[in-house]
Amino acid sequence: MFASHRFIALTVLxxxxxxxxxxxxxxxxxxxxxxxxxxxxxxxxxxxxVATKAPEPTKPPAPTAxxxxxxxxxxxxxxxxxxxxxxxxxxxxxxxxLNLVYDTLLILDxxxxxxxxxxxxxxxxPDGKVYTLTLRDNVKWHDGKTLTSADVKFSFEYYKKNARGxxxxxxxxxxxxxxxNDTTVVITLPAANPSFIFEPLADAPIMPKHVWENEAxxxxxxxxxxxxxxxxxxxxxxxxxxxxxxxTYFAGKPxxxxxxxxxIKDPTTIFSSLKTGEIQATIRELSPELAKEFSSAADMKxxxxxxxxxxxxxxxxxxxxxDQKEVRQAVGLAIDTQKLVDTVLLGFGTxxxxxxxxxxxxxxxxxxxxxxxxxxxxxxxxxxxxxxTNNDGIREIAGKNIEGTLLVYSNxxxxxxxxxxxxAAVKEIGISFRVxxxxxxxxxxxxxxxxxxxxxxxxxxxxxxxxxxxxxxPVRMAQLIHSDPRIGNSNVGGYKNPAADxxxxxxxxxxxxxxxxxxVRQMEALIAQEMPFVLLYYADGxxxxxxxxxxxxxxQKGQGIFNKLSFLPGVKx
Amino acid sequence: xxxxxxxxxxxxxxxxxxxxxxxxxxxxxxxxxxLALLAGEEVGMLTPQQRAQLMANVGLDQPLPxxxxxxxxxxxxxxxGYSFQKNKPITTILADRLPWxxxxxxxxxxxxxxxxxxxxxxAAWQRGARGDVGLLGFFVFLESLPxxxxxxxxxxxxxxxxxxxxxxxxxxxxxxxxxxxxVEDIVRHLVLPLTTLTIVSVSGTFIVARYSMLAVLGEDYIxxxxxxxxxxxxxxxxxxxxxxxxxxxxxxxxxxxxxFGGATVVETVFSYPGVGRLVYEAVxxxxxxxxxxxxxxxxxxxxxxxxxxxxxxxxxxxxxxxxQSRGGAQ
Numbered sequence: 001m002f003a004s005h006r007f008i009a010l011t012v013l014x015x016x017x018x019x020x021x022x023x024x025x026x027x028x029x030x031x032x033x034x035x036x037x038x039x040x041x042x043x044x045x046x047x048x049x050v051a052t053k054a055p056e057p058t059k060p061p062a063p064t065a066x067x068x069x070x071x072x073x074x075x076x077x078x079x080x081x082x083x084x085x086x087x088x089x090x091x092x093x094x095x096x097x098l099n100l101v102y103d104t105l106l107i108l109d110x111x112x113x114x115x116x117x118x119x120x121x122x123x124x125x126p127d128g129k130v131y132t133l134t135l136r137d138n139v140k141w142h143d144g145k146t147l148t149s150a151d152v153k154f155s156f157e158y159y160k161k162n163a164r165g166x167x168x169x170x171x172x173x174x175x176x177x178x179x180x181n182d183t184t185v186v187i188t189l190p191a192a193n194p195s196f197i198f199e200p201l202a203d204a205p206i207m208p209k210h211v212w213e214n215e216a217x218x219x220x221x222x223x224x225x226x227x228x229x230x231x232x233x234x235x236x237x238x239x240x241x242x243x244x245x246x247x248t249y250f251a252g253k254p255x256x257x258x259x260x261x262x263x264i265k266d267p268t269t270i271f272s273s274l275k276t277g278e279i280q281a282t283i284r285e286l287s288p289e290l291a292k293e294f295s296s297a298a299d300m301k302x303x304x305x306x307x308x309x310x311x312x313x314x315x316x317x318x319x320x321x322x323d324q325k326e327v328r329q330a331v332g333l334a335i336d337t338q339k340l341v342d343t344v345l346l347g348f349g350t351x352x353x354x355x356x357x358x359x360x361x362x363x364x365x366x367x368x369x370x371x372x373x374x375x376x377x378x379x380x381x382x383x384x385x386x387x388x389t390n391n392d393g394i395r396e397i398a399g400k401n402i403e404g405t406l407l408v409y410s411n412x413x414x415x416x417x418x419x420x421x422x423x424a425a426v427k428e429i430g431i432s433f434r435v436x437x438x439x440x441x442x443x444x445x446x447x448x449x450x451x452x453x454x455x456x457x458x459x460x461x462x463x464x465x466x467x468x469x470x471x472x473x474p475v476r477m478a479q480l481i482h483s484d485p486r487i488g489n490s491n492v493g494g495y496k497n498p499a500a501d502x503x504x505x506x507x508x509x510x511x512x513x514x515x516x517x518x519x520v521r522q523m524e525a526l527i528a529q530e531m532p533f534v535l536l537y538y539a540d541g542x543x544x545x546x547x548x549x550x551x552x553x554x555x556q557k558g559q560g561i562f563n564k565l566s567f568l569p570g571v572k573x
Numbered sequence: 574x575x576x577x578x579x580x581x582x583x584x585x586x587x588x589x590x591x592x593x594x595x596x597x598x599x600x601x602x603x604x605x606x607x608l609a610l611l612a613g614e615e616v617g618m619l620t621p622q623q624r625a626q627l628m629a630n631v632g633l634d635q636p637l638p639x640x641x642x643x644x645x646x647x648x649x650x651x652x653x654g655y656s657f658q659k660n661k662p663i664t665t666i667l668a669d670r671l672p673w674x675x676x677x678x679x680x681x682x683x684x685x686x687x688x689x690x691x692x693x694x695x696a697a698w699q700r701g702a703r704g705d706v707g708l709l710g711f712f713v714f715l716e717s718l719p720x721x722x723x724x725x726x727x728x729x730x731x732x733x734x735x736x737x738x739x740x741x742x743x744x745x746x747x748x749x750x751x752x753x754x755x756v757e758d759i760v761r762h763l764v765l766p767l768t769t770l771t772i773v774s775v776s777g778t779f780i781v782a783r784y785s786m787l788a789v790l791g792e793d794y795i796x797x798x799x800x801x802x803x804x805x806x807x808x809x810x811x812x813x814x815x816x817x818x819x820x821x822x823x824x825x826x827x828x829x830x831x832x833f834g835g836a837t838v839v840e841t842v843f844s845y846p847g848v849g850r851l852v853y854e855a856v857x858x859x860x861x862x863x864x865x866x867x868x869x870x871x872x873x874x875x876x877x878x879x880x881x882x883x884x885x886x887x888x889x890x891x892x893x894x895x896x897q898s899r900g901g902a903q
Binding site for chain 1: 603604605606608609612613614615616617618619620621623624626627630658659660661666669670725728729732733736739740741742743746747840841842843844846850857858859
C-alpha cells in the first residue's frame with residue numbers, strides 16, 4: 001500500500017503543479033498596461049498586450065452628456081496577430097479590422113466605389129499618369145500628431161521596399177512621389193492605370209512615419225498608432241481585441257464607444273454565443289441552414305446582400321482534354337448553376353455569370369447569361385469525336401476517356417457538396433470527374449505552386465474562388481486570363497489566347513470610363529465564350545446581429561456589414 | 574547501477590536526437606510552404622525577387638543541411654525560434670498556452686483515471702455479472718462518441734438552453750476579475766470542456782483497468798489470499814488492484830506526456846486557448862518553427878514520462894526493485 005500511496009501523492013502533486021503553473025501567468029487583470037516603450041524586445045511573457053497604445057494612453061474617451069456608452073462585442077474566428085499592415089492574417093476580417101485603426105486616402109462607399117476620405121479631393125492628369133491628392137488638414141494620429149503628405153510618401157515607399165502581397169504590388173511601378181506641402185501629394189506613374197484609385201488609394205493603410213521610420217522588421221512592429229476611428233487598446237493573443245472610439249476622429253466620433261472582438265474558433269459556438277447574448281454580432285456569415293432560425297428571432301436582425309466572393313470550376317487549360325474550348329463549354333452547359341445555388345446554398349446566393357462579374361456589379365453586361373443545355377453539350381462533344389464506344393458511360397477518343405480529378409479543399413463542406421453535384425452532372429454528358437478533397441496547402445501546391453503562375457500546375461480541374469476585392473475592381477479581369485505571368489498573375493489555369501491578351505493590355509491602361517465599360521463588356525463576352533473557368537455562384541452575405549446592442553450597420557456591396565462606415569452612421573463619403 | 578544509468582541516458586539522448594531530426598524534416602516534407610503566411614494576401618502578385626526576399630528573411634532560402642545545422646545550434650542555446658504566423662517568440666506562445674492546456678488535460682486525466690480505475694476494478698471484480706456487462710457496454714458506447722459532437726451537445730444544453738456555463742473561452746476575457754471571482758470564472762469556463770474531454774478519455778482507462786484486473790484475478794496468489802480467509806475488500810485493494818496498477822501507471826504516464834500536446838477538438842469547440850489548436854493551425858499554415866517546437870516539447874515529455882515510469886515502477890512493484898539492486902537487466 002505504501003508504494004501506491006506514493007504514486008497517488010505524486011499524481012496529485014503533478015496536478016497541483018499544473019494548477020499553480022496555470023494561475024501564475026493568468027492572474028494579471030488589474031495590472032495597468034506596461035509603458036509602450038521600445039517595441040523591439042520580445043513582449044513580456046503574458047501580461048503585456050502586444051499592441052501598445054500611443055504614448056499618451058491615459059486620457060479616457062470624453063463621456064457624452066447623457067447617452068449610455070455603446071459597448072459592442074463582435075466575434076471573429078481567427079487571431080489576426082498584432083494587426084499591423086504586415087502581420088494581419090486574413091483579407092477578411094483582418095484587413096477590415098486594420099481599417100478601424102488606420103485610414104486610406106480614398107474609401108469604398110456602400111456601393112464599393114472609391115470616394116475621397118483622408119484625401120478630400122484628387123485630380124488625375126489627362127494622360128492618366130499623374131495623381132494630385134489634397135489631404136484634409138485635420139487628420140490626427142492617435143498620439144496627437146498631424147497626418148501629413150510626408151506620412152503618405154513614407155507609407156507607399158515603405159510598402160515598395162518591404163514586400164507584402166496586397167500592398168506592395170500596387171505601388172511597385174510608382175515613378176515618384178512629391179510633397180510640395182503638408183497637404184499635397186503628387187504621384188507619378190509610368191503609364192495610365194485605372195486600378196490605381198482602388199489599389200493602393202482605397203486599400204493601402206497610411207502608416208505614421210514617426211513610428212515606422214526606424215523599424216527594420218515590419219513584422220515585429222507592435223505599436224498600433226493609426227489615424228482611424230478606433231484605437232487598439234488591448235490585444236490578448238488567441239482571446240480578444242479591444243478597440244476604443246477615437247473621440248477626435250476627423251469624420252466624427254464613432255457611434256460605438258468600445259468594440260470588443262473575441263476570437264471564437266468554432267462557427268457553431270459563435271452562433272450559440274449570439275443566442276446567449278455573450279456576443280452581439282459577428283463577422284462570420286450565417287450559414288444558409290441557420291438563416292431561417294435567426295430571421296425569426298425577435299431581438300435579432302439578419303441583413304442580407306450580395307457577396308462578391310466567387311466560387312468557380314477552374315480548368316487546367318494547358319492539359320488535354322481541357323485545352324479544348326468545346327470540352328470546357330460542354331462542362332459549362334451541363335451544370336445547372338441555379339440548382340447548385342438552391343441545393344448547396346439553400347437559395348442564399350446568385351448563380352454565376354459565365355463572364356465573371358457579379359450581376360449586381362455596375363460593370364456587368366446583362367446580355368451575358370449562363371446557359372444550361374445538356375443536349376447542346378452532347379452535340380459539342382459529338383462534334384469533337386468523343387463517343388462512348390465501350391458502353392461504360394464515359395466518352396472516349398482513341399481509347400482515351402474524357403476524365404479527370406476534380407480537386408476541392410477538404411475544409412469546405414459547401415464546395416465539396418458542389419463538386420459532387422458537378423461530378424454527377426457531367427456524368428450525364430459522358431465526362432468523368434473523380435472528386436478528391438485535399439487540405440488547403442496541399443491543393444494550392446498542385447494548382448498554384450508557390451502562388452506563382454509561371455511555375456506551372458499539376459491538376460485537371462479544381463474548385464476555386466477569389467475573394468471580394470477581385471470583383472470590385474473590373475480591371476483585375478485582365479489578371480485572370482492574361483497569358484503573361486507578370487500581368488496574368490491570377491491566371492491559375494494557364495489559359496492562353498492572344499485575343500484575351502490584347503483586350504487585357506488595353507483594359508489595363510484605359511482610364512476613360514465609357515471606353516473602360518466597353519472593354520469590360522468585351523472581356524465578359526470573351527470569358528463567357530471561352531470558359532477558362534465555369535463561374536458557379538456568388539454566395540450572398542448574411543449577417544446577423546442583436547438589434548438592441550447596435551443597429552446602425554451599413555451593408556457594403558460585396559463586403560458585408562463589417563466596415564468602417566458601419567461605425568460612422570450619417571457619414572456618406 | 575552506474576552502467577545502467579549511463580546506458581539509459583545514452584538511450585534517451587539518441588531518441589531525442591532522432592526525434593529532433595524527424596521534427597525538422599516532417600514539416601518540410603509536407604506539400605506547400607509558408608510563403609502565403611509570410612507574404613499575406615495577394616501573394617500571387619509578388620515578383621519572384623520579392624518572394625525570394627521573404628523566404629530569405631526567415632532563412633528558408635538556405636539549403637536544408639544549413640537550415641538543419643542552424644536549427645540544432647539554436648536549440649542547444651534554448652532558442653525555439655519565432656512563429657511566422659503569430660509574430661512572437663515561440664517560448665512566449667507556449668508559456669501563454671501551456672498552463673491552459675495542462676489545466677484542462679491534466680485535470681481531465683486525473684478525473685478519468687480515477688473513475689476508470691474504480692469502475693474498471695469494480696467491473697472486473699464481478700466479471701460477467703449484469704453490472705460488468707452494463708459498464709463495459711456503456712464505456713464502449715462513450716468511446717464511440719466524437720468529441721466535437723459531445724462538446725456541441727453540452728453547449729446547446731448547458732450554455733444555450735439552460736444558460737449555466739459560458740459558451741467559449743477560458744476566462745471572461747474583458748473583465749478584470751481578482752481572487753475568488755477569478756477562480757470561479759476559470760472554473761465556470763472549465764466545466765464543459767473538461768466534461769467533454771473526460772467523457773472521451775475515460776473509456777480507455779476503464780478498459781485497461783478492467784483487463785489488467787482480470788489478468789491479476791486469475792493469479793494463484795489471489796486464490797491463496799481468499800483461501801486465507803481475507804476479507805473481499807482487502808483482497809481487492811491490497812492484493813489485486815496493487816498488482817494491476819502497473820499497466821495503468823504506464824498508460825497514465827504516457828497520457829501525461831501527451832497532455833502537453835493539448836486536445837485539439839475540445840479546444841476548438843470551446844475556443845480554449847491551448848496547445849492542440851496551436852499545432853493544428855501551424856500544420857495548416859506550414860508554420861515550421863511552431864511545429865518543430867511543439868513536436869519537440871511532446872517528444873521531450875514522452876521521454877520524461879518514460880523516465881518517470883522507470884522511476885515509479887520500483888515503488889509499485891518490489892520485483893523490479895530487487896531485479897535492479899541485483900544489477901539485472903532493465
